[in-house]
Amino acid sequence: MDQIVLQAMQKWPNVPHCYGWLALDARGAWRMRDEQAQQQNLPGDKIMHTALVGFINRNYKADEQGCWYFQNGPQRVYVDLALTPYIAHTDPLQGFVLQTGEAMSAIDSVMLTEEGRLLLAAPGQIAAVDDRDLAQCLAQLRMEGEIVSDEILLEWLATSADKRVLSWQQAETTIPVTRIAAKNIASAFGFVPKPRQT
Secondary structure (H helix, E strand, O other): OOHHHHHHHHHOOOOOOEEEEEEEOOOOOEEEOOHHHHHOOOOOEEOOOHHHHHHHHHOEEEOOOOEEEEEEOOEEEEEEEOOOOEEEEEEOOOEEEEOOOOEOOOOOEEEEOOOOOEEEEEOOEEEEEOHHHHHHHHOOEEEOOEEOOHHHHHHHHHOOOOOOOEEEEEOOEEEEEEEOOHHHHHHHHOOEOOOOOO
């Protein structure tokens, strides 16, 4: 965390937490959700200010219950997550980069949802791949050593009983791809998609 944030937390330790006002969308954009956006279940306004986005990224953490938040000075601003705590983007030099700007560490698990959302897991990280980068990633899918066609992939996604082994290949690494229902992502990876005051 930024030093100024740590100092503010010490100076004002009992500032109430904030819920529902900040969201991370499925493409990795931070969104400010005013009362109208919250009441009408709208995504909110995309935060475009570069310095503010950098400040949020540097001070983004999870609490012991798996609720993700941005530490805004002395106040925790809890984040509503559209998919996962991290969104990954492809990068020609680093492989995958999270919305926070960090390179994703060694990927050890690859999953697809019933809707075809690609999820990557690494130690301490679960990230959905930005859908705009999905086409590039699909070229890394293999079945029996062959690149998977769209038709075969759709068949595999539609039939949970399909026993054919789908794998994901990057450089020298081959990882089996598993199915995960979108509704089970949060419980499987221990995070709270919409933290609220209890």
